[in-house]
Amino acid sequence: MKSPGSGAGILFIVSATNAMDVFSATNSSPWTAENFGGDQEKVDSLREYVYHAMALTAITNVGGAIIERSVWPLIGATLATAYMWWLYERAVARGMQADSKGWDKA
Numbered sequence: 001m002k003s004p005g006s007g008a009g010i011l012f013i014v015s016a017t018n019a020m021d022v023f024s025a026t027n028s029s030p031w032t033a034e035n036f037g038g039d040q041e042k043v044d045s046l047r048e049y050v051y052h053a054m055a056l057t058a059i060t061n062v063g064g065a066i067i068e069r070s071v072w073p074l075i076g077a078t079l080a081t082a083y084m085w086w087l088y089e090r091a092v093a094r095g096m097q098a099d100s101k102g103w104d105k106a
Contacts, residue, residue: 008072015064015076019057023084026053030091036102037095050088057081 026049027033036042061077
């Protein structure tokens, strides 16, 4: 692996941003997840898409790390992916605790 240089910071930022982009493309927001967290079927669906986001982020950033021969894409993507996974799980837990199944109050 190369020693960190000016490109390392860019790789770190881009890989972390890539993870956020992938999560945005495959999932609704954590706020939405919190509002449906009391519906187990919706939670199961959300988690499936979270796993898709994690896999796509891993594949693209492992590829980038191999091409660039740098660990920085892996570090950035791993940190952002871990944060997003935690954020969605926290949202689901809050929704479950509140037995929130959507926006309809009727």
